[in-house]
Amino acid sequence: xxxxxxxxxxxxxxxxxxxxxxxxxxxxxxxxxxxxxxxxxxxxxxxxxxxxxxxxxxxxxxxxxxxxxxxxxxxxxxxxxxxxxx
Numbered sequence: 001x002x003x004x005x006x007x008x009x010x011x012x013x014x015x016x017x018x019x020x021x022x023x024x025x026x027x028x029x030x031x032x033x034x035x036x037x038x039x040x041x042x043x044x045x046x047x048x049x050x051x052x053x054x055x056x057x058x059x060x061x062x063x064x065x066x067x068x069x070x071x072x073x074x075x076x077x078x079x080x081x082x083x084x085x086x
Contacts, residue, residue, distance in 0.1 A: 013026060015072050034066055
């Protein structure tokens with residue numbers, strides 16, 4: 001008898017629950033949908049970077065992560081994504 005393989009977990013977006021086959025596609029999604037400035041369309045690398053950008057460039061305070069599900073728009077929550085293996 002062969003070994004049972006563990007089910008492979010796919011990366012998903014915390015903010016909207018969308019599932020991805022690849023982590024890099026997840027990162028691209030987050031930058032385009034959740035970490036993009038609503039004023040100038042600049043794509044940032046994290047919710048913290050987006051908050052700082054909006055405050056420094058547009059002189060506004062961001063209230064939450066854009067396009068997130070209700071209850072998942074907290075800017076203080078750090079969502080980490082592992083860098084792709086070289």
